[in-house]
Amino acid sequence: MSNKKKSITLTDIAAAAGVTPMTVSRVVNQNGYVSAETRENVLQVVKEMKYRPNGLARSLKLQKTKTIGLVLGDIANPFAAELARAVRDVTTRRGYNLFICISEHNPKEDVAAFDSLADHNIDGLIVATRSNHAGDKHLTEMIERGVRVVCIGRDFHHENADWVSADNHKGGFQATQHLIDFGHTKIGFIGTSLAGGASLKRFQGYLDALKNNDLEIEERFISGGTATEDAPGYSTEKLGYEAMKRLLVLPNRPTAIFARNDFTAIGAMSAIKESGLRIPQDVAIVGFDDIPMAVHTSPPLTTIRQPTRRQGSIAAESLLKRIESNEPLKREEKVLECELIVRDSTSTQVN
Incomplete structure (x- = not known):
């Protein structure tokens, strides 16, 4: 013998509330006129009987x-x-x-x-x-x-x-131009490789800002893995930390960094401070996104706020x-x- 409880139907509710199934349907589906008193009565019965609408049946009927x-x-x-x-x-x-x-x-x-x-x-x-x-x-x-x-x-x-x-391209350009305006000429990028960043608009904005100011694009200043057709290539805090460590040991290293996003920038900041360097006196850094924690880093992170x-x-x-x-x-x-x-x-x- 099955112990499965019988599902409550609109007809059951209608019988208990003393109304027609059509009236119950109007109340449950919130369409059609029902007086306030009747609506309140039906809703009370629905609550007491613990009725749950059949979403699948409704979607088949409405095609949604x-x-x-x-x-x-x-x-x-x-x-x-x-x-x-x-x-x-x-x-x-x-x-x-x-x-x-x-x-x-x-x-x-x-x-x-x-x-x-x-x-x-x-x-x-x-x-x-x-x-x-x-x-x-x-x-x-x-x-x-x-x-x-x-x-x-x-x-x-x-x-x-x-x-x-x-506008990721424009944002990337603004971030890089900001560093150039502060006098930086050796600006690194963390978040992709030169070969893998063709579709990354923030990175293309970085490259265009360098070109616009007649600054050399140095591939050794670009760090952070590859983004190929077969991989999304997300840029993480861990990636930022590891990429910054590689950049810091370069001879004639970058004095400023544009990180692909704030999360990556935060990882890079950890690597800079761990190396005994100061931000921004030794290495300046800009992120992208303006996530809530960007204002709480030490020092607070300059970034590109996207909506x-x-x-x-x-x-x-x-x-x-x-x-x-x-x-x-x-x-x-x-x-x-x-x-x-x-x-x-x-x-x-x-x-």
């Missing part, structure tokens, strides 16, 4: 699951958490649930995350990982199957996928617009301005 997928990269970086909060704030306010998947190490994780979310019949997908061939191909296939997609920062181009990003929450909010609103539209929408691209935030890690003029 009210769920959104979000794929993030380096979750150790506070940037990812801030982005997720911004997306969640919008989706929750609009009645959607948010599923989050992580893809940190290789394109296979990208594909696995996309497939996992697709298996849950998500209504749309926000992707905030770095572009790679396998992942981009999979995204294209998902769009052609009808999944709505918006990318944050990822270099993915499809006429039916929106894109939002900070993280705005990117997440815009991406979520764009995706919901696509989901709720009955007409096909053209691709929209939005590039958001960054801001140089000057703190004590660059406050000394070079002689």
Whole structure:
């Protein structure tokens, strides 16, 4: 004999509340007119009977699951958490649930995350990982199957996928120019290699600032691993520490560093201080993102502030617009301005 409890139905609630099943449906689904007194009565019965709506049945009827997928990269970086909060704030306010998947190490994780979310019949997908061939191909296939997609920062181009990003190239240029304005001519970059940074806009901004000021691009000043087509190449605190250690032992070493992100900069700062050097008197450093802890480092970190929450909010609103539209929408691209935030890690003029 089965001990499985019978599921409560709208008919059961209607009988207990003394109303029709249609009235219960209107209250539960929040559509159609029901008097305040009747609504309160039905909700009380729903609570007493511990009724839980059947989400699967509702999604089959409406052809929507009210769920959104979000794929993030380096979750150790506070940037990812801030982005997720911004997306969640919008989706929750609009009645959607948010599923989050992580893809940190290789394109296979990208594909696995996309497939996992697709298996849950998500209504749309926000992707905030770095572009790679396998992942981009999979995204294209998902769009052609009808999944709505918006990318944050990822270099993915499809006429039916929106894109939002900070102006990473301009931010990288500003960071490097700031160091040049303080008199630095030997400026290193931590976060990629010269060969692997072709698609990294912050790095390209760094290179362009050097060229614009007739400064030599020294490959030995560029440290931090490689970013190939088959690897996202995220830049971490550990990478920043190890790369800075390598730069510090160079003859005629850099006097200033532009780190790919604040997390990487914090690792580099640890290596500088561990070596007995001072920031910024011996080595100046600039990060990128302006994560909350940037103002609490010692000394406080000069950085490029990117509008993280705005990117997440815009991406979520764009995706919901696509989901709720009955007409096909053209691709929209939005590039958001960054801001140089000057703190004590660059406050000394070079002689």
